[in-house]
Amino acid sequence: MVPAAGRGERLGPGAPKALRELGGAPLLVHAVRALARSRAVGLVVVAAPPDGVAEVVGLLDSHGLDGKDVRVVAGGATRQESVRLGLAAIGEQVEIVLVHDAARPLVPVEVVDAVAAAVRAGAQAVVPAVPLADTVKRVGPAPAGGPEPVLDTPDRATLRAVQTPQGFRRSLLAEVHARALAEQEAGLAPAVTDDAGLVEHYGGQVVVVPGHEEAFKVTRPLDLVLAEAVLARRRASDGF
Ligand code: CTP
Ligand code: MG
DSSP: OEEOOOOOGGGOSSSOGGGSEETTEEHHHHHHHHHHTSTTOOEEEEEEOTTOHHHHHHHHHHTOOTTOEEEEEEOOSSHHHHHHHHHTTSOTTOOEEEEOOTTOTTOOHHHHHHHHHHHHTTOSEEEEEEEOSSOOOEEOOOOTTSOOOEEEOOOGGGOEEEOSOEEEEHHHHHHHHHHHHHHHHTTOOOOOSSHHHHHHHTTOOEEEEEOOGGGOOOOSHHHHHHHHHHHHHHHHHTTO
16 A cells, blocks of 8 residues: 655655656656565555546556556545555455555565565564664753753664554554544544554554665655665666
C-alpha cells in the first residue's frame, strides 16, 4: 500500500510530491517499482491525490510495472486517512500488508524483503530503522521572545530513525486504523505519525529490522538533490 496523496508542502511549490520527477520518472513510479521488485509483493495499491487519480493510473500504465497487479484509489486529507482508504481496497484474503511512502523512491529491495520476511516469520508489526547520526534533544515551549529551553537528551544509542515499508498482519493494521478513526470521530485523535505508531498506541508489539540509508524520505529540496545523486550512482554502476 503506497500513500501518495500528500502535497509536499516542505518540498516547495510545484506538482504534488509523489508526481515530482527524479531521473525521468515520478517519485511514485520509483517507489512502486522498488516494491514490485520484491517477490513478496503481489499487489500494489496506491492512494493518489484525490484530484489526480486518472493521472496516476496513466503514469503507472505508461511506466510498465513487472506484471504486478496495481490498483489506484483516491487518498485522503491526512496520511492516516490515505492508508485507511488504501487498505479498504485490499481483500481480506491478503494476510500481510507493507505500507510504503511514495516519498521514499530509492528503498533497496533487500529492505522490502526483510520487512516481509519478519512478518511472515510471525511478527505483528515490523519497521525498518537506522541509528541516528545527530544527538537529539527534547525542548519545551519558548517563553515569549526567548529561545526554546532544552529539557533533556535521550540516550542516542536507544533511538532509531524509522523508515518504510512498515509491515503488518493485514487484520491488525485494519483494526488499529478503524479504532483510530472511531477515536478521531469522538474528538480524541491519537497523535501518531506512522502506522506502527498506531499499533503501539493500542498496545501491540512492533519490532525493528535494519533499514538502509538509501530508504530516506524526500522531504525538503536538498533530499531531491541527494536522490538524484544516488540514482546517478546506481545507473553508473549498472552500466547505463
Ligand atoms: N500522504 C498521503 N496522504 C496525505 C498526506 C501524505 O498519502 N494526505 C503520503 C505522502 O504522499 C507521502 C507519505 O504520506 O508519500 C509521507 O508523507 P510526507 O513525507 O509528509 O509527504 P507530504 O505530506 O506530501 O509532504 P509535506 O508534509 O511536506 O506536505
Ligand atoms: Mg506530510
